[in-house]
Amino acid sequence: MALRQYALTASPVNACLPEAPRHPWLVRKNCAHCHQLFLPRHNPQQNYCSQRTCQNKRKYLWRKRKHADDPDYRINKQSTNKKWQRQHTDYWRKYRASHPEYEKRNRQQQRLRDQKHIQGVCKSDASHLAKCDASPPKNNIKSGVYRISPVASGGLAKSDALLVEISYMTTS
Ligand SMILES: [Zn+2]
Numbered sequence: 001m002a003l004r005q006y007a008l009t010a011s012p013v014n015a016c017l018p019e020a021p022r023h024p025w026l027v028r029k030n031c032a033h034c035h036q037l038f039l040p041r042h043n044p045q046q047n048y049c050s051q052r053t054c055q056n057k058r059k060y061l062w063r064k065r066k067h068a069d070d071p072d073y074r075i076n077k078q079s080t081n082k083k084w085q086r087q088h089t090d091y092w093r094k095y096r097a098s099h100p101e102y103e104k105r106n107r108q109q110q111r112l113r114d115q116k117h118i119q120g121v122c123k124s125d126a127s128h129l130a131k132c133d134a135s136p137p138k139n140n141i142k143s144g145v146y147r148i149s150p151v152a153s154g155g156l157a158k159s160d161a162l163l164v165e166i167s168y169m170t171t172s
Contacts, residue, residue: 031049032057033053033057034051143166145165147164148161
C-alpha cells in the first residue's frame with residue numbers, strides 16, 4: 001500500500017522532467033543558417049536543419065569551398081558544364097525569351113559593371129587618362145566642317161577633296 005502511494009505522488013513530478021536523450025547527439029542545436037533550434041538526426045556534426053533553404057545554403061557553401069580547395073573538382077565541374085552547354089546550346093536563348101525581366105535585370109547590371117569598370121580604369125591607370133578624360137585637347141582646332149585634300153608629293157593639294165565634320169566628344 002505504501003509503494004502504491006509513492007507511485008501516485010511521484011507520477012506528476014516525473015511527467016515534467018525532460019526525457020533523457022537516447023543517443024548523445026540527440027541534443028538540440030541552432031541551425032547555422034536560420035538559427036532555429038533543431039534536432040540533429042543524421043550525425044552529431046549536423047549544423048543545418050532540414051528546411052530546404054538551409055540545406056540549399058549548406059550545399060552551396062560546400063560546393064564553394066570544394067571549388068576553391070579542390071582543383072580536380074574544379075576541372076571536373078568545368079568539363080561537365082561545357083558538356084552540358086554543348087548539349088543545350090539554345091537553353092539561355094530560350095530562357096531569356098521566356099523571362100524578359102531576367103534579361104532586363106542582366107542588362108542593367110552589365111551597364112553598372114561597365115560604368116564601374118570605366119571609373120576603376122580611369123582612377124587606377126593614368127595611361128587610360130586620354131580615353132577617360134573627354135575634355136578637348138589643347139590645340140587650335142575647333143569643331144566644324146573641314147575640307148580634307150590629299151597632298152601630292154610636291155606639297156600641292158589634289159582636286160579630289162573630302163568634306164568632313166570634326167567635333168569634340170564631351171561627356172555632358
Ligand atoms: Zn535552418
